[in-house]
Amino acid sequence: xxxxxxxxxxxxxxxxxxxxxxxxxxxxxxxxxxxxxxxxxxxxxxxxxxxxxxxxxxxxxxxxxxxxxxxxxxxxxxx
Amino acid sequence: xxxxxxxxxxxxxxxxxxxxxxxxxxxxxxxxxxxxxxxxxxxxxxxxxxxxxxxxxxxxxxxxxxxxxxxxxxxxxxx
Numbered sequence: 636x637x638x639x640x641x642x643x644x645x646x647x648x649x650x651x652x653x654x655x656x657x658x659x660x661x662x663x664x665x666x667x668x669x670x671x672x673x674x675x676x677x678x679x680x681x682x683x684x685x686x687x688x689x690x691x692x693x694x695x696x697x698x699x700x701x702x703x704x705x706x707x708x709x710x711x712x713x714x
Numbered sequence: 715x716x717x718x719x720x721x722x723x724x725x726x727x728x729x730x731x732x733x734x735x736x737x738x739x740x741x742x743x744x745x746x747x748x749x750x751x752x753x754x755x756x757x758x759x760x761x762x763x764x765x766x767x768x769x770x771x772x773x774x775x776x777x778x779x780x781x782x783x784x785x786x787x788x789x790x791x792x793x
Contacts, residue, residue: 641755656756656780665775667761674755676720677735682746696744701735 636681638693639712640701643674648706677701686713715760717772718791719780722753727785756780765792 644650653671683689702709723729732750762768772790781788
């Protein structure tokens with residue numbers, strides 16, 4: 636079973652890396668970009684076969700290691 | 715119009731960061747993780763209003779700046 640975790644900075648948190656990307660895109664002529672946010676994606680290959688159990692375990696992974704929940708939000712897709 | 719670009723290392727390319735995450739998860743007791751791949755996600759807020767034009771511009775951004783197409787693959791979602 637595959638899981639994909641997407642981790643982004645929370646909305647109120649400044650994202651200088653995203654701003655740097657926006658600036659670089661503008662320098663390359665892509666002027667129509669109003670904002671950029673940058674985050675991480677982690678694809679997990681799980682032994683679990685039950686989707687609910689997998690989601691519950693991945694949630695524990697996010698809370699315990701993958702995301703810094705003070706400044707980051709995460710979403711989990713199970714496939 | 716929003717676009718989300720997901721950038722992952724190509725399948726044959728070693729991903730030591732993903733392997734480090736797998737190792738750390740195993741150390742925390744998450745033994746049922748067979749593999750981990752780590753990548754980037756970039757959310758773009760675009761002035762464009764046409765989905766096809768937006769996809770075409772984001773593709774140019776990926777080829778020109780966002781992805782290293784020698785070792786990385788990217789996928790684009792327009793919303």
